Amino acid sequence: MTPEHPTTTGPHDLALDPPPGCPAHGRGPGGLHRLYGPGAEDLDDLYEQLREQHGPVAPVLLHDDVPMWVVLGHAENMHLVRTPSQFSRDSRIWTPLLDGAVKPDHPLMPHIAWQPICSHAEGDEHKRLRGAVTAAMATIDDRSVRRYIYRSTQRLVNRFCERGRAELVGQFAEHLPMAVMCHVIGMPEEYDDRMVQAARDALKGTETAIASHTYVMEALSRLTARRRADPQDDFTSHLIRDPAGLTDDEVREHLRLVLFAAYEATVNLLSNALRMVLTDPRFLAQLNGGQMTVPEAVEQSLWDEPPFSTVFAYFAKQDTELGGQRIRRGDGLLFAPAPGNVDPRIRPDLSANMQGNRAHLAFGGGPHECPGQDIGRAIADVGVDALLTRLPDVQLACAEEDLRWTTSIASRHLVELPVRFEPKPQQDVMVRPTHGALPPPRPVIPVSLDFTPASTAAPVAPPLATRLPPPGEPRPAATVPRPAPEPAPAPEPTPAWEPARRPNAWRRFLAWWRGY
Numbered sequence: 001m002t003p004e005h006p007t008t009t010g011p012h013d014l015a016l017d018p019p020p021g022c023p024a025h026g027r028g029p030g031g032l033h034r035l036y037g038p039g040a041e042d043l044d045d046l047y048e049q050l051r052e053q054h055g056p057v058a059p060v061l062l063h064d065d066v067p068m069w070v071v072l073g074h075a076e077n078m079h080l081v082r083t084p085s086q087f088s089r090d091s092r093i094w095t096p097l098l099d100g101a102v103k104p105d106h107p108l109m110p111h112i113a114w115q116p117i118c119s120h121a122e123g124d125e126h127k128r129l130r131g132a133v134t135a136a137m138a139t140i141d142d143r144s145v146r147r148y149i150y151r152s153t154q155r156l157v158n159r160f161c162e163r164g165r166a167e168l169v170g171q172f173a174e175h176l177p178m179a180v181m182c183h184v185i186g187m188p189e190e191y192d193d194r195m196v197q198a199a200r201d202a203l204k205g206t207e208t209a210i211a212s213h214t215y216v217m218e219a220l221s222r223l224t225a226r227r228r229a230d231p232q233d234d235f236t237s238h239l240i241r242d243p244a245g246l247t248d249d250e251v252r253e254h255l256r257l258v259l260f261a262a263y264e265a266t267v268n269l270l271s272n273a274l275r276m277v278l279t280d281p282r283f284l285a286q287l288n289g290g291q292m293t294v295p296e297a298v299e300q301s302l303w304d305e306p307p308f309s310t311v312f313a314y315f316a317k318q319d320t321e322l323g324g325q326r327i328r329r330g331d332g333l334l335f336a337p338a339p340g341n342v343d344p345r346i347r348p349d350l351s352a353n354m355q356g357n358r359a360h361l362a363f364g365g366g367p368h369e370c371p372g373q374d375i376g377r378a379i380a381d382v383g384v385d386a387l388l389t390r391l392p393d394v395q396l397a398c399a400e401e402d403l404r405w406t407t408s409i410a411s412r413h414l415v416e417l418p419v420r421f422e423p424k425p426q427q428d429v430m431v432r433p434t435h436g437a438l439p440p441p442r443p444v445i446p447v448s449l450d451f452t453p454a455s456t457a458a459p460v461a462p463p464l465a466t467r468l469p470p471p472g473e474p475r476p477a478a479t480v481p482r483p484a485p486e487p488a489p490a491p492e493p494t495p496a497w498e499p500a501r502r503p504n505a506w507r508r509f510l511a512w513w514r515g516y
């Protein structure tokens with residue numbers, strides 16, 4: 001950090017703390033804002049104060065009053081992640097770590113401690129590790145994953161559909177990504193409530209976090225050993241067999257990275273997208289008016305509530321300048337999608353929707369840009385879509401003001417999303433969506449395509465799932481076909497609303513695009 005930054009003091013040096021109610025509350029040595037503790041309950045609000053006071057890059061204090069920069073501007077965040085010649089993700093060059101200001105028990109140590117994973121690697125080593133991860137990801141068949149997401153959604157909805165009530169964070173959003181990721185990496189049999197609890201626990205840093213972390217790591221070690229001995233056609237086997245020659249430890253650490261990164265971020269994305277679809281008048285009106293697809297709602301959520309508010313961290317490799325601030329070699333900088341996405345220079349009107357614009361920071365950028373974004377988006381798109389199709393009358397079961405979030409520097413997590421709906425029967429997870437036995441869905445203006453139901457069936461609107469991808473929406477990322485395709489599913493009964501005739505070209509395209 002620059003010499004202007006205060007020297008580090010301990011967290012319990014109360015003599016330096018102003019009394020509660022004092023305008024300086026929430027500030028630490030040197031009058032710098034703390035990103036933790038009293039005064040930092042509303043981080044979004046704090047980021048706006050910092051932007052006003054310091055511009056697009058602001059000096060702040062982390063726990064133990066460790067100095068840090070938080071990058072608030074959109075362009076400055078982009079510059080940070082896209083300029084590896086100046087900024088690195090390798091924490092071993094961070095001055096407060098080198099000079100002992102960061103203690104081993106620092107609460108952010110799990111993020112700070114350098115690990116031999118692609119997130120922390122640079123240059124050739126980053127290319128080697130990330131290359132293996134992205135090559136293994138390229139073998140994942142998009143359509144079969146989408147089908148799996150759809151079926152997992154049906155399984156989860158079956159658990160609560162007859163009750164007419166559910167809590168969608170705990171009963172849906174926290175489960176779907178774990179079910180999908182366990183399938184993708186090749187341990188579907190390990191997915192259960194305990195695995196979800198363990199991941200949640202390990203990431204929340206509760207008292208049992210270490211035991212939970214061990215539970216997950218043991219499952220990943222068993223998987224690595226099994227696939228090393230007997231490769232299959234899954235992410236783990238491809239990671240092991242990659243020419244990069246990853247060791248067992250490297251394989252296990254990358255499985256952990258993928259499982260946890262995917263789990264934490266996608267739970268937030270699913271919860272936020274569901275909350276938005278259920279409460280935001282812009283989405284309710286637009287979804288019901290047929291102009292807004294679920295993927296567009298998900299994309300808007302990535303702008304307004306990025307699943308990672310900030311990412312710890314980038315480190316300056318040399319003295320430089322960013323956003324008008326003088327950055328010293330060894331300084332740490334928080335990459336910050338949450339304030340970056342609402343930078344008034346790119347979004348003067350926050351209520352304007354961002355349809356068709358994917359320039360948000362939610363997935364990062366540059367060499368470390370999230371390689372799992374297609375899977376993350378697919379889980380949210382298909383999961384939200386299939387849930388709304390299954391429960392078309394779902395609505396929030398509490399006042400919107402009663403929704404609560406837990407906030408940390410890294411993310412903002414919706415605690416609960418209670419909903420109610422008319423009880424529905426269980427559904428065979430292999431069967432495509434059917435509205436035959438369901439109450440009338442919310443009024444939807446059909447898209448101008450041939451979705452005419454069979455003449456004997458009651459006229460129903462198409463499920464939200466059948467909305468078109470917006471014009472210009474790219475096709476899903478190209479995938480490399482698996483050498484041994486998964487066995488064809490059992491023949492599916494024709495749903496009641498399906499026309500008996502062969503689906504037209506558009507329907508076949510939609511089925512291909514949606515993957516189920």
Ligand code: HEM
Pocket residue numbers: 081089118119120130133257258259261262263265266269306307308311335361362363364365367368369370371372373375376377
């Ligand atoms: C919707 C959810 C997701 C969001 C918002 C998200 C966001 C991010 C962000 C912001 C980064 C860090 C970029 C940086 O260091 O500058 C990242 C890295 C990463 N993500 Fe994701 N992610 C999501 C889902 C996933 C999924 C589903 C996977 C795996 C299937 C995944 C795997 C990774 C990996 C391996 C990295 C490290 C890449 C590297 O350092 O080279 N993520 N993600």
